Amino acid sequence: MGKVGETTLFLDLNALEHNFAYLRSKIAPSTKFLGVVKAFAYGSDMVAIAKKLELLGADYLAVAYVIEGVLLRNAGIKTPILVLHPLASNFEEMIDRCLEPSLYSQNILTQFLEAARAKKQVAYPVHIKFNTGLNRLGFKENEIGFIAERLKTSPEAKVVSVFSHLAASEDPNERAFSLNQIDTFKKCSDVLAQKLGYASIRHMLNTSGIINYASEAQFEMVRSGIGLYGYGNDALIDPNLRPVATLKTIISQIHEIGDGETVGYNRAFKTGGTTKTATLPIGHADGIGRQYGKGKASVLINGKEAPLIGNVCMDMIMVDVTGVDCEEGDKVLVFGPQRSAENFASGAGTISYEILTAISQRVKRIVIDH
Known part of the structure; x- marks a missing residue:
């Protein structure tokens, strides 16, 4: 969904229309x-x-x-x-x-x-x-x-x-x-x-x-509220709804890090062997709070899970891409229809509402309506 050259929140108004129609179908026309x-x-x-x-x-x-x-x-x-x-x-x-x-x-x-x-x-x-x-x-x-x-x-x-x-x-x-x-x-x-x-x-x-x-x-x-944005608070209902928001970013840099080295502030992640990491231009100032660090959440890169490692920084997160075929500049999916915000949030013990409403206003928005 859309070209990604920076961290971007894509908003699909066609999904909103679908969700509105679905919820309306559950009540009387009047x-x-x-x-x-x-x-x-x-x-x-x-x-x-x-x-x-x-x-x-x-x-x-x-x-x-x-x-x-x-x-x-x-x-x-x-x-x-x-x-x-x-x-x-x-x-x-x-x-x-x-x-x-x-x-x-x-x-x-x-x-x-x-x-x-x-x-x-x-x-x-x-x-x-x-x-x-x-x-x-x-x-x-x-x-x-x-x-x-x-x-x-x-x-x-x-x-x-x-x-x-x-x-x-x-x-x-x-x-x-x-x-x-x-x-x-x-x-x-x-x-x-x-x-x-x-x-x-x-x-x-x-x-x-x-x-x-x-x-x-x-x-x-x-x-x-939440239903319009694609979440039904029920695993049986969610398939009937379509997430409006898709959060994507890119890989800024890839590192090959040796055994026993550390990543990020407070040396919060220590490698247990040669590790490939990717740094992404999104952090807690963009809404990805520190609770998602240290492996509590992951992103998707070329269809594969890449867990967050170490502490989330203000403007960056680091993810483990060992075994993931990727390059600098590749697109990264944080959440969206292919992987819900509820899924992303659950690893940190929170809910879709929190991650959705936390996305900073400095994150670029692109509205899709066709």
């Missing part, structure tokens, strides 16, 4: 779809991904922080944008850019209403988040009275959605817990609608939720 594009669209290219999702008909987009939503508005994105973790210091800019806040606590709700009143807003769209067991952000069930009382007396805002987040939707062993979360959410949304005098869009399912709980809890909208 159910709305929210695409999560936070963290530079899971480490890819937020603007390119958002524009494609807009063309594909996504009903909503979601970001974590206001600064991300501003970036999308500056790029011309018109689709409604939910800000999942707004902070009071950004409320004025949020309103100016027509970004919609998740209100998750009494303090945030009160401060947002004050900001909306100061900006002379009427029925500004807001989203109420309930904490049903993840215990990260969200109102508890016993706070519904407060929410309703404040909103019924505040014409500045109107609830357009009520939502929550499953804690373990990918784990079949936690099905009872997930179903209890869904039941709690139904109660909360029903009571709030009754007290407000109107119903709102409800959404609770993330990617794994869409796969595992569509019959129980798709409500009026679902949300997907």
